[in-house]
Amino acid sequence: MVGIVLASHGKFAEGIKESGSMIFGPQEDVAAVVLTPDMGPDDMHQKLLDAISTFNDQEHVLFLVDLWGGTPFNQVSRLISEEGHEDWVAITGLNLPMLVSAYGSRMGAETAVDVMKEIYPEARDGIKVKPEELQPASAAAPAAPAPAAAAVSAIPEGTVLGDGHIHYAYVRIDTRLLHGQVATAWTKQVQPDRILVVSDAVSHDDLRKNMIIQAAPPGVHVHVIPISKLIEVDKDPRFGATKAMVLFETPQDLLRAEEGGVKFPEVCIGSMAATAEKTVINQAIACDEDDVKTLKAIRDNGTHFYVQKVPSDHVDDIWALLKEKNMA
Known part of the structure; x- marks a missing residue:
């Protein structure tokens, strides 16, 4: 069977x-x-x-x-x-x-x-409507995907689009990277042109890379790139008209990007998976000493952190949560 x-x-x-x-x-x-x-x-x-x-x-x-x-x-x-x-x-x-x-x-x-x-x-x-007269005669045709942005490689180097600086509309640390909550709730909230999944490990793993691309919401381009590529993109004025959602798997990856010159004024911590060596901070976040040290280093660069799983959730203070666990 x-x-x-x-x-x-x-x-x-x-x-x-x-x-x-x-x-x-x-x-x-x-x-x-x-x-x-x-x-x-x-x-x-x-x-x-x-x-x-x-x-x-x-x-x-x-x-x-x-x-x-x-x-x-x-x-x-x-x-x-x-x-x-x-x-x-x-x-x-x-x-x-x-x-x-x-x-x-x-x-x-x-x-x-x-x-x-x-x-x-x-x-x-099995999807039916009551009263029956409200039942659609046929399923509505899916909306056409948004027109693809012109490939940056087709734009001459040195060209300045917009103000010449990529706009980071939403930056998130999430162990699961692009998944249901991000692909639905957050993309509707942020409405980015592109989603940049930034991970050296995932960018060299074809299976995980393809899984993430499959999870892309309609009309939004997803790029899985190494940290070095993000650092290049950040300096490229051809991305000046781009509104990006950026996803990091770990705070350590985010710190490496900032050490390369990328600056994020604000970062959402969505999830950090628990392991045997980590302390559970709340239902979605677990940290060890290295995580806390890394978060503090990013904070000292001028980045503000907040904790929020989905847009409708209450916003929490990561430092208050860590203090409750005697880790701040």
């Missing part, structure tokens, strides 16, 4: 698994894997592997995931790429009609691909 992994942010996967059992009865080889605020991408990756290891048949697995581009999807995508199983397949947009249909379909299907093909239209058609 095809195994099913339900993957989500928060407890959604656990809740929908329970709902599916109420409708279709208890199911074997079904696992709910949830991402909690204190987890990093590698933690989610391991939980997915652990879930699959409990299945009787690990060659035929269907992943039903909540959101394209979020950390659960990114780690499922990573598994599919790395593990090399021909019949591991994922669908995003997890809903209850999709799950119930999957339970019924897998009873007569041999492969996860067969189940996917059968449940996809039912999951889509």
Whole structure:
């Protein structure tokens, strides 16, 4: 029988698994894997592997995931790429009609691909409106992507666009880099022309790089670049008309950029994943002594930090949070 992994942010996967059992009865080889605020991408990756290891048949697995581009999807995508199983397949947009249909379909299907093909239209058609007369006759055509900005390489060197200085509209430290919260909530808030994911490690890792590019919101160009490239871009007047969102994986990477001459007046700390060696500061942030030392060095450069996971959250003071843990 095809195994099913339900993957989500928060407890959604656990809740929908329970709902599916109420409708279709208890199911074997079904696992709910949830991402909690204190987890990093590698933690989610391991939980997915652990879930699959409990299945009787690990060659035929269907992943039903909540959101394209979020950390659960990114780690499922990573598994599919790395593990090399021909019949591991994922669908995003997890809903209850999709799950119930999957339970019924897998009873007569041999492969996860067969189940996917059968449940996809039912999951889509499960979206209905009451009163019925308000139901759209057909799905609206997707909005055309924003016109691509002219490639900087096509602009003669020395050309000054705008005021000649790239505009850093939003800068964030986030272990998960570009994921669901950033790709949806923050890009809508900031409305950048480009997203710059700045990491030496990720820029040389084709798998992670492609996963991040896949998570890009429509109409926004995403570039995964090493720190040295950001330092070059910062000095290039051809980027003067660019409104950028910049994402760093660690404060250490951000400090290296600032030591190279890049100045950020304000930086949001979105998440710093917990490890055994780090102290948990709040649900999303964990630090060790080197992290605190690095944050202080960046602050001494004139950068103001604030803590905020999504735009609707209350803004916290990182120094007050660290002081509560006797780390400031």
